[in-house]
Amino acid sequence: MVELLVVIAIIGILVGLLLPAVQAAREAARRMSCSNNLKQLGLAMHMYHDTFRQMPTASELTDSSIERPASWIVKILPFMEQTAAYGQTRFAGNDFASRDGVNLNWETYDGLIVPTLNCPSSPLPNFRIDNTSSATRALGAPDQIQNQIANYVGVSGDYNERKSRWNGYLGMNDYNGVVVARDDNNLEVVKFASILDGTSNTLMIGEQSDFIRVQANNSADPNFYDQRAGNWHGGAWSGGGGAVHNNFEAYRLNIASTRVGINYSPTNRYLDPYGIGPYWYGRPGHHTIFTSTHGGGAQFAKADGSVEFITESIRFSILSLLSNREDREPINDSDL
Template sequence: MPLSLSRGTRSRGFTLIELLVVIAIIAILIGLLLPAVQKVREAAARAQSQNNIKQTLLACHNGHDTTSYLPPVVSFWWSNPTNFTYSNSDATFYFSLLPYYEQGAISAGISNWGGSGLGQVGSTGKAAMSFPIKILTAPNDPSGGDGIFARGFNADWMWDPAKSAGGVDVALCSYACNFQVFGRPGQNANDPWDWQNTAGKSTLQGISDGTSNTIFVAEKRKACGPAGTPNNSNTFGTAWGHPADDRYWPTFARIPVSTGVPVDQRQFPVPQFAPTNANCDNYRAHGMSSGVIMVGLGDGSVRGVSSSITQATWSQAVQPRDGSVLSSNW
């Protein structure tokens, strides 16, 4: 005779209350786990940004070994460019370093305007400054979308087909160089906006404060402005190879708080930490998180600088020849 289960021995499922309790426990566990996961992601992004900055520092030193000079913030054919032999026209800091990023094919392939980021690379129809460079993009940079300012530059004197197409793309980056090191701010000390101040002929030996006490490179957002995108006329940004518009020069510490003191004693605004699109100041460096900004020092080391840093200490670290000792909050 076949066996059968009686009504009293049927298996019992979860009640609604038990199911809700299980869901609540899972939700609590997820809530506890998410901050830890976010911290791991931030740490990984910060480590990648450190490595990117390190590559730029190595490129600076290799370039200096080859040419005896550090690269310029920006140089122009009419403003006494530096002895970086592969930057004999209009160049930026990063354009000058292309051969040391193993990106020399970009500058070597220019078929017009040799030595300029505005030149066309071969028959591509693209300017040198239109090509994105991965190690110049911070993984935790929230700005600038895909990092391309579409048709971001145009001028009557440009080559075709770029001119007829409405301009060339401008590739953005997440890092900038220290103007006080790579520029020549004393050229026209009374006017820090003067483009004659840009093409420095700096050397490592000329950094009297010591390379371990001087910031060379820092993080800076790709896009900066009310719209939060580089395609808006009110938006500034950071472009690795764009020399023609100072709204996009890859630099910081250019404009001092006051010009009423000697050049080497001037102070500069502290970086902004995780600024919003509305309050972003393009002439400062930008930390990608609310608590720290990654900077590279002249000795090749990379470190985080806390948001508690004072203007005086930041200025001491920015100035290569002020003769001061870094304060305790460094």
């Protein structure tokens, strides 16, 4: 009996030692899968550039106040083995957010899940439920549809630098990154030749796979929020904006510029600083936070297609330089 108890105790100790190793191995596999997702997105961006001689834009000019354009994610779908969905997509006269105008593509994107867009380690939901407009319901759509939310966002630049434009209460739009909007403030498209700092020194797509931890000064317990740049009407498929020249609702979806560090924990969900959280009616600001569940940083795809884990302890000045495609400041490996 004593020998049996000793054996059971030894087995218990071994199991206790083994479980953390198993969990670590699983997380390593999930992190590798996340890295592979970013590589696939980076490759799709390169294939898009090879085809159209420019990077996909985050948003486009619209002709009507009830139109909202497609996101950059929609534009690279044919290079992500989603040719069928892209082939059925109609762009002109469409409201990808299904809010005020007609969503001509509701059947194509309702319930569509592209696995490459979600990190397997993320605790965040992979989709959101959006109400449809009356014009969309007139086409036979239900009252609500399911839109995917991506864990990866285009890097639109460095906050308040050259080519950044203030839109009053709508916030600051940054156009010095790789994935930027075309609107009344910026008609320029980004090409490889526009990335003056070199593609290996410029971030193109970043990770947003974890909740934002908000620790208020007068609260002992933090609150957690899903503040991804694509967590708004239309999800991954909407570029945001709307109205003629995107003046009325000049917000952008599925892109973010660097205003705070990786995994930054604010004390206020809205104003710490302005633009990193939902700044108007709950929609995401222009500078939502790059986050990751992998611990200690987040993964990014650079403009050359490579993927790198960047630690959250990186100097913010260096992170800003990496987000800006044309600051012309040298960056050494020791800075990363």
